[in-house]
Amino acid sequence: MNPAHQGNTDAVESDVGGRVRIFDTTLRDGEQAPGFSMDRRAKLRMAHALEDLGVDIIEAGFPQASPDDFAAVAEIARTLKAPTIAALARCQEADIDSAGKALQGARQSRIHLFLSTSPLHREHKLGKSRQEVIDIAATAIRRARTLAHEVEFSAEDALRTEPDFLAEVFSVAVEAGASVLNAPDTVGYVTPSEIHAMFTYLREHVRGAESVVFSAHCHDDLGMAVANSLAAIGAGARQVECTINGIGERAGNAALEEVVMALRTRQPLFRVDTGIVTQRLFPTSRLLAELTGQAVPRNKAIVGDNAFAHESGIHQHGMLKHRGTYEIMRPQDVGAKTSLVLGKHSGRHALRQRLVELEFAVDEATLDAVFESFKNLTDRQRSITNDDLVALMDKHQNHHPTAAVAVQS
Incomplete structure (x- = not known):
């Protein structure tokens, strides 16, 4: 299978001029958080709700993690028609091949590759040099391009990576065939001004930046995931990765409902739109609470019982x-x-x-x-x-x- 690169070009061009794509990772990053796991049936039910909500990309899971995760991704890929279905993979052959196989039935598929880039991760997690990281990323992206319609490359711990090195890794990723570049705040460390500066720098220094979509994936360890996501959008990010109710690792991810309603309520400020059917936010939030057995806090913005x-x-x-x-x-x-x-x-x-x-x-x-x-x-x-x-x-x-x-x- 070697899907044409043509599909990527159309997707990128449609984002120019004020459309932010919503990448939902409730079924992957959210579901792997302690206390929020879902079985295959629950995942499929949630996936249908996300499709009804108008999510652009659904990250259905991490196929290499377990046979059940693989089966869930494959079933979602076969069943859903409107959104792009993404599967997570490390920059390893087995992961990439597993993701590609799970996504075979998707109308529009995306392999989401990730690789650590920060000096802390390079030294203590990977034990790799700068050049080795670049080579690994390029090889993985080229392989994934033969197995899915799109490839997204995430530089894990990007916001603690040297800006010049991050720009170089992303430049190589574009050359290898990635159409989406994700610069995640993996540990929820940065502030809105810092992430705005980083995305501005990347758009100016990544070779081929005009042909790809820049994505933000922010964690909430310091309570700034939504603010940081909005700052990245202000600096040109045209994809934001988030979860229903903000669930996710540790303190969670940027809450989809908060990002979407901030963009809608302050539209004259941000001047961007999403394709989300906002009237579905509250029922989708409650469905997730039902499926995971985790209640929504009363004071939760947008969807909490006390919000209105x-x-x-x-x-x-x-x-x-x-x-x-x-x-x-x-x-x-x-x-x-x-x-x-x-x-x-x-x-x-x-x-x-x-x-x-x-x-x-x-x-x-x-x-x-x-x-x-x-x-x-x-x-x-x-x-x-x-x-x-x-x-x-x-x-x-x-x-x-x-x-x-x-x-x-």
């Missing part, structure tokens, strides 16, 4: 006047909804609004009495349900609409 929830009376009053006072995104754009939570921080405006929604006619005197009882109740329980409110109104009024009794919390 408001309990503070000041905030609730503002929201009732105009949503834009405290929400910079429309919750329906991510498949969620606004929630005005009634608790000890809530005020009279939110209480009145909820009672109106329950079809109670509330005068000021009744509201004063109910509000006092409401506040006393919040000292004993964290949140107040609709049933609680019906009981309070029953206490302070002689009657209430029968429709209200049926409202569930």
